[in-house]
Amino acid sequence: MNALTLPDIAAQAARQPLPLEWVGMRGIALPVLIEGQRLCAKADAGVSLDDGEARGIHMSRLYLALERLETQNLSAGLMREVLQAFLDSHIGLSSGAYLNIHTDLMLKRPALVSPLAGWKTYPVTLAAHLKNGMFHVELKIEVPYSSTCPCSAALARQLIQQQFVDDFANKPLQHADVLAWLGSTRGIVATPHSQRSTAQLHLHLDAATEHLSLTDFINQAEAALGTAVQTAVKRADEQAFALANGQNLMFCEDAARRLNLALRRSPGIREFHLRVIHAESLHAHDAVAESRWQREAQ
Numbered sequence: 001m002n003a004l005t006l007p008d009i010a011a012q013a014a015r016q017p018l019p020l021e022w023v024g025m026r027g028i029a030l031p032v033l034i035e036g037q038r039l040c041a042k043a044d045a046g047v048s049l050d051d052g053e054a055r056g057i058h059m060s061r062l063y064l065a066l067e068r069l070e071t072q073n074l075s076a077g078l079m080r081e082v083l084q085a086f087l088d089s090h091i092g093l094s095s096g097a098y099l100n101i102h103t104d105l106m107l108k109r110p111a112l113v114s115p116l117a118g119w120k121t122y123p124v125t126l127a128a129h130l131k132n133g134m135f136h137v138e139l140k141i142e143v144p145y146s147s148t149c150p151c152s153a154a155l156a157r158q159l160i161q162q163q164f165v166d167d168f169a170n171k172p173l174q175h176a177d178v179l180a181w182l183g184s185t186r187g188i189v190a191t192p193h194s195q196r197s198t199a200q201l202h203l204h205l206d207a208a209t210e211h212l213s214l215t216d217f218i219n220q221a222e223a224a225l226g227t228a229v230q231t232a233v234k235r236a237d238e239q240a241f242a243l244a245n246g247q248n249l250m251f252c253e254d255a256a257r258r259l260n261l262a263l264r265r266s267p268g269i270r271e272f273h274l275r276v277i278h279a280e281s282l283h284a285h286d287a288v289a290e291s292r293w294q295r296e297a298q
């Protein structure tokens with residue numbers, strides 16, 4: 001039997017004629033290049049099946065069109081090229097093409113004070129579609145950070161004041177005594193609660209953006225929050241981190257507002273939806289805030 005005699009079920013007529021919105025493959029293993037970094041990714045590739053009479057799409061054509069993602073830096077333009085290849089290989093069958101790339105971006109981050117550095121991963125999804133000639137690309141990034149509760153900090157300060165009143169009642173204040181007291185556990189009888197938190201950024205990018213810098217978006221988000229989680233840490237770094245947390249006390253609402261204001265200044269974004277999740281240590285549930293923004297039409 002040769003290739004010409006292989007049965008081609010996809011070319012048959014559908015038994016139950018009906019168009020389908022999305023047909024393709026999910027979770028295709030694929031090495032991709034992002035900002036020069038070779039990353040292990042999973043791709044979802046699909047097209048619409050507009051011709052309800054057609055039995056099936058041609059999965060292998062979508063699969064093979066992904067090949068160019070192995071050798072070229074991932075960009076909006078490259079994703080558009082791949083989507084166009086999906087459509088070109090499904091003329092008469094499909095008017096919409098879809099491509100999602102899921103990966104973990106790895107960034108080496110310096111310590112706050114010491115000359116150390118270490119790696120952090122940031123889950124990333126790039127989702128693009130090309131439909132009736134309209135191209136659309138979105139980027140989802142998760143950024144971990146630390147948040148310290150401002151209310152808890154104020155309550156702790158009040159207890160520290162009360163302890164000071166108790167310990168120094170009716171005593172003349174001596175600089176050395178106060179300094180020693182501040183350095184003792186009595187000088188910090190209560191501590192505010194803080195928690196590892198996550199910002200989920202869902203960015204709708206300008207379709208014309210050629211240079212896609214995920215690192216820039218992550219850096220902007222971390223700078224706005226001021227309390228990025230650390231990698232390699234010595235005591236000097238931990239002390240600097242404690243200071244950063246003390247200087248950036250935040251409810252989830254504060255974090256959402258900070259990110260909103262930073263991202264709307266960021267070039268290349270035309271719309272976003274963000275969610276911050278504070279995995280509370282005070283509660284067994286999370287504190288969550290969401291925010292949206294859309295650039296006004298010019």
Ligand SMILES: Nc1nc2c(ncn2[C@@H]2O[C@H](COP(=O)(O)OP(=O)(O)OP(=O)(O)O)[C@@H](O)[C@H]2O)c(=O)[nH]1
Binds near residue numbers: 010056058059060
């Ligand atoms: N459409 C479709 N194909 C599937 C599915 N599951 C597995 N396949 C297989 O995917 C393989 C590739 O499909 P095609 O791209 O049409 O393969 P082909 O006919 O050899 O390639 P072309 O000549 O380019 O059409 C076939 O062997 C299908 O049986 C499915 O659920 N739907």
